[in-house]
Amino acid sequence: MTRNAPRSGAPGADNAAPTAQAIADQLWGRRNRSIELPPPGAPRVLTIHVALVGSEPEIWRRVEVRDTLTLDHVHTVLQVAMGWTDSHLHHFGGPGAGPSEPPWFVTAYDEEDGTAESSARLGQVLCAPGDGLSYVYDFGDDWVHHLTLESSRPATDAVPTVRCLDGAGSCPPEDVGGIGTWNALAAALRADPDPHALIDDLSMYAGWLPEGTDPDAFPIDAVNTELSRLGDSLRLPTPHPVVEELVSGTTPDVRTELRELLLAAHRRRDVSVSDEQWVALLRPWQTILDLAHPDGIPLTAAGWIAPAHCERLWHESGLAWEFGKGNREQNTPEVHLLREDAAAARLIRRYKGRLVLTPLGRKAVRDRESLLDAIANYLLDTGEQFDQHAAAVTLLLVAGGTSPGTGSEAGPFTITTAVGRLLTDIGWRSGSPHGFQYGVPGLFRVQRALLPGRIATRADFTAYAEPAPRALARRALWPRT
DSSP states (O other): EEOOOOOSSSEEEEOSSOHHHHHHHHOOOOOOOOOOOOOOSSOOEEEEEEEEEEEESSSEEEEETTTTSEEEHHHHHHHHHHOOOOOOOOOEEOOTTTTTTSOOOOOTTOSSSSSSSSOOBHHHHOSSSTOOEEEEEEETEEEEEEEEEEEEEEEEESOOOOOEEEEOOOOOOTSSSSHHHHHHHHHHHHOOGGGGGGGGGGGTTTTTTTTTTTTTTHHHHHHHHHHHHHHHHTTOOOOOHHHHHHHHTTTTHHHHHHHHHHHHHTTTEEEEEEHHHHHHHHHHHHHHHHHTTTTTBBBOTSBBOHHHHHHHHHTTTTTSSSSOOOOOOGGGGHHHHHHHHHHHHEEEEETTTTEOHHHHHEEOOOOOOOOHHHHHHHHHHHOOHHHHHHHHHHHHHHHHHHOOOOOGGGGGBHHHHHHHHHHHTTTEOOOSSTTTOOOHHHHHHHHHHHHHTTTTTGGGGGGGOOOHHHHHHHHHSSSSO
């Protein structure tokens, strides 16, 4: 499987955009360096003035934001508050540094030394009223923003994570050419709002500007609606690193959808699961652990599970189909996959001609919580990046109880189709005429764990509606520490 690079907002733009470090090396020959930050203090709410440098009249926003947000999340806040589409690279300058001067904070797309923006809280950079911070978006048009801390106060649970208090001026269209071009366009549109009246060098924008472009419009209510959604997602517990990387590393529209799925999953976290439901879900896993306890499961000389034990495992696990004897592991894929899954979850291992319990397996054989943790951790920690992403989106769909992209006229929508659609939106390409209908180990791995004993690849979302599969999916998304 292949994955496309993050998309640029400019039509036909080169996705291999230069990093901040490459630009600095070329223009100034100066290297980035680490930024020393003070230790975090008690949580506070900061009131910040954000100005787009060089705009005439000034395009600005006043936002309240919790100082516990790291700069990678502040970047997302600024994109929403200003009105950008997050289609280009960015960086935050270090305290006291100019927009193009080192040191700056390192983003996930940079290959350079320095302090990661994801490790720096806003309150560690803006500490006292008057402190400033530069934020540059789009290294071609160079939209420079200056953030100034106006005031701060202690944070309480009643205060939103982020909200916009005031502002003025419309965000320039992406790829318009920079602040000078936008100032000229804005002045011309104020004189005559018809873009076809533009003359001279500005006439090239007549058919390019978004319909209804108003240089003075600022839809604060719509901005706050989007910031409220963003704030809800930012207050979630930190998910599994695979999920966190997946959400932060994709395009704005897909990022919004994945965050909505995370929110939906978290809202359903209090649904209770009965003992009987857990027993049914864990039956295959518990069976192989019981058979391996205490002396192990004997293997043939070829390394397969001995026939009598294979047949017993086939029947007692609930994986038995309606035909066959189930006494040959090499001819019984459901037994072989259960063995492989249990080994990958570090519950069993091969030792001296037997499958024996690992230390984790010996604990899990009599402790349901340990077994659930082992399965949950295995679901996202296994395979290459593509398989991990496939597992992550499957878990998000199940945990949130959502079947996105479906309409009533579309009929039953299989989870395989939904996962394939999300993987495509993320940027993965299958290279197969069948798309992602076949050969997605991460998807099938999750399905085997959540729907044991069923042929789950063609199941619609109703098959995952029971509390236990959703609870296990949430456990994988937010591992217990």
